[in-house]
Amino acid sequence: METIKIQGTEDTPKIILDAENEIMEISGRSLPEDVSSFYEPVINWLNEYAENPNKKTIINFKLTYFNTASSKLLLDILMKLEEMHEKGHDVLIRWHYPEDDEDMEEAGEEYADIVDVPFEQVAYS
Amino acid sequence: MNNKKDVKGFLEFVYEFYKSMKAHEITLIYEGEITHQITKAFTSLTESNMSKDDEPNSVQRKVFHVMVECLQNISKHADDFTSSDYLFSGRGIFLVSKGDNEYSVTTGNAVENDKIEYLTELLENINKMEKDELKELYKRQMKEGRLSEKGGAGLGFIDIKRKTGKELEYHFLPISDDTSFFLLTSTISRSEL
Numbered sequence: 001m002e003t004i005k006i007q008g009t010e011d012t013p014k015i016i017l018d019a020e021n022e023i024m025e026i027s028g029r030s031l032p033e034d035v036s037s038f039y040e041p042v043i044n045w046l047n048e049y050a051e052n053p054n055k056k057t058i059i060n061f062k063l064t065y066f067n068t069a070s071s072k073l074l075l076d077i078l079m080k081l082e083e084m085h086e087k088g089h090d091v092l093i094r095w096h097y098p099e100d101d102e103d104m105e106e107a108g109e110e111y112a113d114i115v116d117v118p119f120e121q122v123a124y125s
Numbered sequence: 126m127n128n129k130k131d132v133k134g135f136l137e138f139v140y141e142f143y144k145s146m147k148a149h150e151i152t153l154i155y156e157g158e159i160t161h162q163i164t165k166a167f168t169s170l171t172e173s174n175m176s177k178d179d180e181p182n183s184v185q186r187k188v189f190h191v192m193v194e195c196l197q198n199i200s201k202h203a204d205d206f207t208s209s210d211y212l213f214s215g216r217g218i219f220l221v222s223k224g225d226n227e228y229s230v231t232t233g234n235a236v237e238n239d240k241i242e243y244l245t246e247l248l249e250n251i252n253k254m255e256k257d258e259l260k261e262l263y264k265r266q267m268k269e270g271r272l273s274e275k276g277g278a279g280l281g282f283i284d285i286k287r288k289t290g291k292e293l294e295y296h297f298l299p300i301s302d303d304t305s306f307f308l309l310t311s312t313i314s315r316s317e318l
Contacts, residue, residue, distance in 0.1 A: 010169065011165055033161040036272060065189065068194060068280035068283075072267050100182060103186065103190075114264055
């Protein structure tokens with residue numbers, strides 16, 4: 001399937017969704033002007049991917065900042081992954097946060113509480 | 126301002142205005158339409174000022190968070206006034222001040238009077254909530270809430286209270302029979318929590 005590669009900017013995250021090379025990543029800052037249309041291709045890609053996913057799906061979130069509107073869309077993405085997990089697929093979410101950023105760590109914990117899917121917290125310096 | 130006296134009066138006003146800004150430790154002030162470009166410009170300006178001042182990372186992050194949510198509140202919620210009134214959609218005032226102990230971010234925008242009750246209830250409710258309650262409310266709203274047409278998630282005030290740990294101060298001043306000016310101030314402590 002098609003690969004999505006979006007370069008990060010000061011207000012939008014870098015996104016790589018590459019099923020063939022098994023690289024899935026959302027990183028950087030997220031405060032797009034229009035969150036819904038920015039994340040629409042990501043949701044669409046996941047919908048298509050979920051029909052025939054890889055044996056193991058690992059998706060890396062390495063965000064340094066996201067606004068409240070993005071938090072809602074991130075949850076939509078995580079819920080899509082939860083759906084895959086419920087169907088018996090092997091899914092892992094890795095939530096990377098700067099080691100001195102308690103709020104980002106807590107945001108990861110909150111998502112892990114809401115969605116029922118294997119969730120790993122990774123601190124980096 | 127054709128005549129000299131008017132010019133002088135105006136320039137004197139500018140100087141008074143400048144002094145008053147200094148007295149209130151205002152580092153940024155803006156009146157007008159709040160667009161996404163404005164949001165980006167103000168946050169990056171404030172960010173570079175804070176890093177020049179060696180403000181701790183955690184303080185920088187909190188100020189950034191609060192600024193974005195406040196600016197987006199205006200751009201997404203400021204009421205649509207179809208008249209040629211200057212108080213039309215997406216407009217407002219925005220200011221940041223920096224004191225010895227804290228930053229404060231203040232916004233002001235026109236709202237229809239029938240929203241006052243709702244806003245008051247919403248803010249009072251958030252203000253009296255403890256940390257854990259706010260966390261649950263945020264989670265619930267994220268799960269159950271819907272994005273508005275303009276992309277608001279109804280999470281901004283909750284997020285500000287959570288990030289700052291301080292009550293949101295607000296005030297409504299009457300503009301006309303139907304509209305009021307809604308002022309909101311959030312403060313961010315400059316000492317690391």
